[in-house]
Amino acid sequence: MFDVSPSLDCAGRVLKLDRTRVMGIVNVTPDSFSDSGAHATTEAAVAHGLRLAEEGADILDVGGESTRPGAGEVPLEEELRRVIPVVERLVRGTALPVSVDTCKPEVMRAAVAAGAGMINDVCALRRDGALEAAAAQGVPVVLMHMLGEPRSMQDDPRYDDVVAEVHRFLAERIFAAELAGIPKKHLVADPGFGFGKTTAHNLALLAGLERFTELGVPVLAGLSRKRSIGEWTGRQAPAERVAGSVAAHLLAAQRGARIVRVHDVAATVDALKVWEAVAAVPAPRRD
Numbered sequence: 001m002f003d004v005s006p007s008l009d010c011a012g013r014v015l016k017l018d019r020t021r022v023m024g025i026v027n028v029t030p031d032s033f034s035d036s037g038a039h040a041t042t043e044a045a046v047a048h049g050l051r052l053a054e055e056g057a058d059i060l061d062v063g064g065e066s067t068r069p070g071a072g073e074v075p076l077e078e079e080l081r082r083v084i085p086v087v088e089r090l091v092r093g094t095a096l097p098v099s100v101d102t103c104k105p106e107v108m109r110a111a112v113a114a115g116a117g118m119i120n121d122v123c124a125l126r127r128d129g130a131l132e133a134a135a136a137q138g139v140p141v142v143l144m145h146m147l148g149e150p151r152s153m154q155d156d157p158r159y160d161d162v163v164a165e166v167h168r169f170l171a172e173r174i175f176a177a178e179l180a181g182i183p184k185k186h187l188v189a190d191p192g193f194g195f196g197k198t199t200a201h202n203l204a205l206l207a208g209l210e211r212f213t214e215l216g217v218p219v220l221a222g223l224s225r226k227r228s229i230g231e232w233t234g235r236q237a238p239a240e241r242v243a244g245s246v247a248a249h250l251l252a253a254q255r256g257a258r259i260v261r262v263h264d265v266a267a268t269v270d271a272l273k274v275w276e277a278v279a280a281v282p283a284p285r286r287d
Ligand SMILES: Nc1nc2ncc(COP(=O)(O)OP(=O)(O)O)nc2c(=O)[nH]1
Pocket: 025, 027, 029, 031, 032, 033, 034, 063, 065, 066, 067, 068, 101, 120, 121, 122, 142, 144, 190, 192, 193, 220, 221, 222, 223, 224, 261
């Protein structure tokens, strides 16, 4: 496994990467696939974020636009109205780093101004102005692979070699980000589970996740409650996919993921603690 930066400085709030860290999902959306609007209001989203902090999250990820397959784009003003108050309140209400899950440069700027310490961009800074906006903020950036746009990404995703092609895309986006002035120590790579991938593609990406540690930046994995977990377990309802999600994120951690993006923070924190306890035991001598 390649060495990556031991921590991420998220606008003064440090996310240490000495072990796999848990990113708690705060979707301020009426239509997210997994929590179908449970936290659509500022009050509900803030309460949820504080609860995830209590459960042991290392960072909170605030998003105002669902990226589920088929989702349409949320207008800029609406996304700002959803996201900024929640970022402000969570920055004030916890000592945790807060990331903003957005593709829009204007939301990146406003969220960092409101105290966000990381940009989580499922579009990997490909929108016009996003590279410049992210470079100007001086905070870490998650670059995620998506095939096309949420509206059409699941229509008929095809790859010759999904691991190799996603790896190449992420290497290119890391290069583009560095060219724009974002230091490599501020970059995180994410293969984008479910973003233009069949379940077979997601399986190959999870099994082959260690490949992405060769990019020389921390790897983030987000499989929480997603469709593939449902297909592997037979659990139709997202809320019933907790055990499957925890198992998938343990496997991702074993394969080098330094951040896992989850809905179910407490369960994931506990599972990682058990795994880390066992991983700390020296391998038995082979006499
Ligand atoms: N870096 C990163 N960001 C992400 N943002 C949203 C989702 C989609 O999941 P969710 O937020 O639960 O649903 P929705 O987009 O419907 O709000 N997945 C990822 C991911 O895998 N990686």
